[in-house]
Amino acid sequence: MHRVRRAEVFPPDGPPIIAERYELSSGTSAHSHDFIELAVVTGGTATHLSSAGERELDRGSVTMLRPGDWHGYRDCRRLTVHNLYVGPEVFRRELAWLRADPRLGPALHGAGHALRLDPAMLNAVEAALAAISDRPPPTTDHAVRVGALLCLLGGMAPSLPAAPARRAHPAVPAAARLLEDDVQHAWTLDELASAVNVSPPYLARLFTAHLGVPPMTFLGRLRAERAAALLIETDLPVAAIGRLVGWHDPNYASRRFRRFFALGPAAYRTRFRPGEH
Numbered sequence: 001m002h003r004v005r006r007a008e009v010f011p012p013d014g015p016p017i018i019a020e021r022y023e024l025s026s027g028t029s030a031h032s033h034d035f036i037e038l039a040v041v042t043g044g045t046a047t048h049l050s051s052a053g054e055r056e057l058d059r060g061s062v063t064m065l066r067p068g069d070w071h072g073y074r075d076c077r078r079l080t081v082h083n084l085y086v087g088p089e090v091f092r093r094e095l096a097w098l099r100a101d102p103r104l105g106p107a108l109h110g111a112g113h114a115l116r117l118d119p120a121m122l123n124a125v126e127a128a129l130a131a132i133s134d135r136p137p138p139t140t141d142h143a144v145r146v147g148a149l150l151c152l153l154g155g156m157a158p159s160l161p162a163a164p165a166r167r168a169h170p171a172v173p174a175a176a177r178l179l180e181d182d183v184q185h186a187w188t189l190d191e192l193a194s195a196v197n198v199s200p201p202y203l204a205r206l207f208t209a210h211l212g213v214p215p216m217t218f219l220g221r222l223r224a225e226r227a228a229a230l231l232i233e234t235d236l237p238v239a240a241i242g243r244l245v246g247w248h249d250p251n252y253a254s255r256r257f258r259r260f261f262a263l264g265p266a267a268y269r270t271r272f273r274p275g276e277h
Helices: 096-100 104-108 119-134 142-159 171-181 189-195 200-211 215-233 238-244 250-261 265-272
Strands: 017-024 028-032 036-050 053-057 061-065 070-086
Touching: 017 119, 017 142, 028 265, 036 119, 036 142, 053 061, 061 070, 061 142, 070 119, 070 142, 096 104, 096 171, 104 142, 104 200, 119 142, 171 189, 171 200, 171 215, 189 200, 189 215, 200 215, 215 238, 215 250, 215 265, 238 250, 238 265, 250 265
Parallel strands: none
Antiparallel strands: 017 070, 028 070, 036 053, 036 061, 036 070
């Protein structure tokens, strides 16, 4: 069984950045997580399976999965993968400034790009991830782990779409932070725009231009991610989880959840929660 819960991956009071190295000669079953996973292929080939479809992987391929995303591998041929597990809070605290980055900002919010490492950076990234894989906390401190994460993000930035001429308007990261901090609130575009001092149409254009989706779609993704974590971590009824993330109608909650993860909440819990198989 894959480790899908935070408590299984991150040590108590330890850094929310952990690396592990795997060698796979056969496929893996589909699984999900309640944290961010960056999977870096450093050897071999495989087919990656996810709700977005299939993708062929080789050395230098990177997959990024937001909380709740599910994936697996098929046809592994001497596949070597470095997994970097990251708590989402890292991008709200230490690396909050990356929200405004014109290349990495959209990718960090799940824009779905096919990621690759720059060949010139591949060896450096592999060494950085190997160093923290071989030395679990507290042997390496948090700064070293953040440095390895930045090395990886910098290495994959050239594979992302060309950056716009200017960095994101400050209203975009400010609005994203408000939504992340209170997904349960019954946000409207008008209220959100007022909170960041721009007009609703202007905020919608700015948000979509930088993050690839309008603010309310972004909020729906956040709610789905939080719901997925609760489905994995708790025994709460599906309807109660929907209310906790701001979806008070169970039928509406099921439709919105399915939009992001291609499964309804009950089916998602049955498929991915440990002990449910």
